[in-house]
Amino acid sequence: MKCGECGATITPEYHKKFYKRTNRLAEYYMYRCTKKLGPCSQRYLSQAEVGNQLRKLVLDVAIPVAWIPRWLKLLDEHEVIEKQNQEANIQRLEEDEKVVEQKLNLLLDSYLDGVIDQESYKSKKNELFERKLKTQEKISQVRLNGSSWLEPFREFMNVAKNGAKIARAKNNCEELASFAKNIGSNFFLTNRHLSADYKLGFNTLFSELSRSTRTRARLPDFLCERDTRIELASHPWEGRILPLYESRISSF
Numbered sequence: 001m002k003c004g005e006c007g008a009t010i011t012p013e014y015h016k017k018f019y020k021r022t023n024r025l026a027e028y029y030m031y032r033c034t035k036k037l038g039p040c041s042q043r044y045l046s047q048a049e050v051g052n053q054l055r056k057l058v059l060d061v062a063i064p065v066a067w068i069p070r071w072l073k074l075l076d077e078h079e080v081i082e083k084q085n086q087e088a089n090i091q092r093l094e095e096d097e098k099v100v101e102q103k104l105n106l107l108l109d110s111y112l113d114g115v116i117d118q119e120s121y122k123s124k125k126n127e128l129f130e131r132k133l134k135t136q137e138k139i140s141q142v143r144l145n146g147s148s149w150l151e152p153f154r155e156f157m158n159v160a161k162n163g164a165k166i167a168r169a170k171n172n173c174e175e176l177a178s179f180a181k182n183i184g185s186n187f188f189l190t191n192r193h194l195s196a197d198y199k200l201g202f203n204t205l206f207s208e209l210s211r212s213t214r215t216r217a218r219l220p221d222f223l224c225e226r227d228t229r230i231e232l233a234s235h236p237w238e239g240r241i242l243p244l245y246e247s248r249i250s251s252f
């Protein structure tokens, strides 16, 4: 975390307090700006409060549990479609390659039979050769990238689906911090308020989930309600929620 006022690093500071009446030693951390970059007016924030705000940031992009089976089903269906498309593309390109190969043979025959002169033979041969190389390149590209978006999407799903569980668990600061790094960056503490930039995919989840919450009556515990009841006005696979894969998802 950085300080939103001066940009210096935020650091945890150890404190302890002894309560005579109950004979108890309380130990805790307060987060504060190191003020190493100059004067700064920002004040301390307790570890518990930082934790709560971080949990809120995570919960704000937690995929409702009810969506997950539908998203995974969609992903499986797409995997099959992508594979079919990939195979069809490769087949078409291999046909092209065969045609060029035949033309090259025909050209050589024509040259050997004296039908065409050396100059024309060379120029046409180069042209066909270039076409053949390009087709071969395309084939390897399709083989390599045919469904390259599926894996990142599956990873995104695997990260996102654990958000709610991690945010609601107790005493899991390390897990929470590591999860937060996966979904966001630029964590700033300003006037005791923690903010962050969501990473690609999560930023869309955030705006979509906020929109869905805004359009409905405020619920006392809307974060819990999300898991069981709230449905988006439009489903995520209708093309609005995944900017990473927009061009492919938009076919839905």
Ligand SMILES: [Zn+2]
Pocket (backbone or CB within 6 Å): 003, 004, 005, 006, 007, 008, 033, 034, 035, 040, 041, 042
């Ligand atoms: Zn500061």
